[in-house]
Amino acid sequence: MKLRAVEARVLSVAPWLLALSVVGHLLMVAFQTKMTMIDLLVYRNGSPHLFSGDLYEWRLDQYADVFPLPFTYPPFAAAIFTPMSWVPWEASRWIWQLICLGCLYFIVRTSLKLLKLDDPRRAMFWTALVLWIEPVRTTLNYGQINLVLCAILVGTLASARNWVGGAGVGFTAGIKLTPAISGLYFLLTKRWMAAVWSFVAFAVTYGIGWVLSPSQSDKFWFQLLGDASRVGPVGSAINQSVRGALSRTVGYDVKTGWIYLVAAVVAAALTWFAVSKTRDVLALIISVQFLGLLVSPISWSHHWVWMVPALLWLVYEGGHVLCKVAAGLWVLLTGGFLISFLLMAQPNIWDFPRPWYYVVLGWGYPAAGMLTLVAIGLAARRKPTDRPVGEARATEGEPSRVVG
Numbered sequence: 001m002k003l004r005a006v007e008a009r010v011l012s013v014a015p016w017l018l019a020l021s022v023v024g025h026l027l028m029v030a031f032q033t034k035m036t037m038i039d040l041l042v043y044r045n046g047s048p049h050l051f052s053g054d055l056y057e058w059r060l061d062q063y064a065d066v067f068p069l070p071f072t073y074p075p076f077a078a079a080i081f082t083p084m085s086w087v088p089w090e091a092s093r094w095i096w097q098l099i100c101l102g103c104l105y106f107i108v109r110t111s112l113k114l115l116k117l118d119d120p121r122r123a124m125f126w127t128a129l130v131l132w133i134e135p136v137r138t139t140l141n142y143g144q145i146n147l148v149l150c151a152i153l154v155g156t157l158a159s160a161r162n163w164v165g166g167a168g169v170g171f172t173a174g175i176k177l178t179p180a181i182s183g184l185y186f187l188l189t190k191r192w193m194a195a196v197w198s199f200v201a202f203a204v205t206y207g208i209g210w211v212l213s214p215s216q217s218d219k220f221w222f223q224l225l226g227d228a229s230r231v232g233p234v235g236s237a238i239n240q241s242v243r244g245a246l247s248r249t250v251g252y253d254v255k256t257g258w259i260y261l262v263a264a265v266v267a268a269a270l271t272w273f274a275v276s277k278t279r280d281v282l283a284l285i286i287s288v289q290f291l292g293l294l295v296s297p298i299s300w301s302h303h304w305v306w307m308v309p310a311l312l313w314l315v316y317e318g319g320h321v322l323c324k325v326a327a328g329l330w331v332l333l334t335g336g337f338l339i340s341f342l343l344m345a346q347p348n349i350w351d352f353p354r355p356w357y358y359v360v361l362g363w364g365y366p367a368a369g370m371l372t373l374v375a376i377g378l379a380a381r382r383k384p385t386d387r388p389v390g391e392a393r394a395t396e397g398e399p400s401r402v403v404g
Contacts, residue, residue, distance in 0.1 A: 014125035021128035022101060025140070029097055038069065040096050040143025043081040044089070046071035050078035055216045056224060072231050075209030075217045076174040096143055103151035104136060104308075110154045111309040114282040115316050130308050133334035138302040145176065146305045153182055153289075154309060158281050166197020173198075174205025177225075178303070181292030185284055188275055231298050235352040237342035240365035241299035242267060248362050251352045267294040270373040278380035280317065286310045287376055290369045301339040304365050310372055319382060322375040329371065333364045 042060050049055040049071070055078055059068035071078065084092050108130065109123040130136055139146045149172045156168025165186065172179035180202070186195040210217040224230060233239070235247045242263045246254045254260045274287040289306040293299040307330050314327035342361060346354065354362065 011119065011121040011125055014121040014128070018124040018128040021131050025101070025131060026097070029093070037093055037096070037141070037143030039145075040084075040093065041089075042069050042071060043073075043077075043143075043145070044084045044092055047078040047081040048085050050075055050082065050213050050216055053213065053215055055213070056219055070230060073176055074174060074205070074220055075213055076205040077176065078216075079208060079212055080175060093143070097140060100140055100147045101131075103147040104131065106151045107147065107154050107305075107308055108312070110151075110158075111282060111312045112316075114158060115312065117316060126312065130311070133308075134337050134339055135302050135304040135307060135334060137337075138300075138339075139305055142302060144302050146302055149176060149179055150305050150308075153179060154285065157182060157185055157285050162191060162194040163197045165191070165194040166199075167201045169194075169198035170201020170203075171205060173202050174209075178292055178296055178299075181288060182285075184291070185288045188284060188288070232300075233349040234298060236349040237346055237358075237362050238301050238339055238349075239298050240293075240301050240304060240339070240362075241296050242294050242366050243297050244299070245363045245366050247352055248354050249359050253352070264295045267291055267370065267373075270370050270377070273377035274373040274380070276377075276380075278376060280313075280380075282309060282313050283317070283376050283380070286313060287373055290373060294366055294369055299365075301365060304334075304369075307334060307365075307368070307372075314372065314375065318375060318379050320375060320379040322371070322378055326368065326371045326375045329368045333368055338364050 038060070045060060046055065046058050049058045055071055055075065059070050061068055084096075087095065105123065105127045108127045109118075109120070112118060112123055112126070136147070138144070152168050152172050156165050159165050159168075169179060169182045169186075172182070183195055183198050186192070186198065206217070206221070209220075234244055234253050236244070237248070243254060243260055246259055246263060250259070268291065271287050271291040275284055278284060278287075286306065286309055290310070293303060293306065296303075311327055311330050314323045314330070318324065318327070338361060342358060345358060
């Protein structure tokens, strides 16, 4: 009873806490010169080059001495971002920040709804807190698109309407390829028509890109696709994929060699362990997204905004001691700004060798991701007398098929 009283008191001030958190962030946007939103600048300034035929030759030279940033997304993404170039830069910065903040709240609120905890005050409380963790902060600081894609996927994957879920996956994959892993969710839940719709939506995005610029579309899909070196430094600490962690461990880019394939198989096996017994919609979505983050050639630390719904699931729905351990580890890693520390400690973004203690710390997100998959699997395998994961918290109208 005392715990519930404390929770009620905390939630009563949640709106004020969220307001304070958002105002603090917006003041940083206004006065902190280091918040360059460099990725938004790439989206905004590079996109119009789709129509001049040199989208993938263009570079943002603001950091040319380190790594002149190219436009790395499909042509459809350039078409989506082109209107941003019609808006003055200062205005586009603020517009994008407000969009991303809205998406963060939507991610938290929707995740809590899937957990049958539909209290807007609780959503405000958690949004105020996770606004300051590393993946969210760096997404906002870089002007990245991660929160927007995560919000679209969280909002559409759990929909009972196959065309909505499929459209969400296909549309986001057309903007940035990594969300394509989300189609695995439909296969696991045997929603074949949703999988078909995702393919149709993705084909539409490809078609739009090809119509707008056949040459740039062909160049991206048939020449540049899969070139991780063009995206950025594989060995930098900010790359928190298994490939990045392995490369820092052995001292060179493992690429798609046997050591990477073994690690990818392990990640896939852990994902199957997580999903094969659970009915929980949010747990399934998280597991699929974590698999994508683990096996992708590059998963920047800000791509791991998926740990926000994962943290909520671990705290409220886990039901196994390892879930609490995983939740604590995520709080420690992302609240302590581990990646920022590692970035300052590394000699440059290109060198792979690291002291052993930096190598160990550089496994932070992949290790926590794999631990989360194990925790989900163990929670789904509780004693028969326990409540099955997600059974009492299934949202009305959502898919209820059991996987496995």
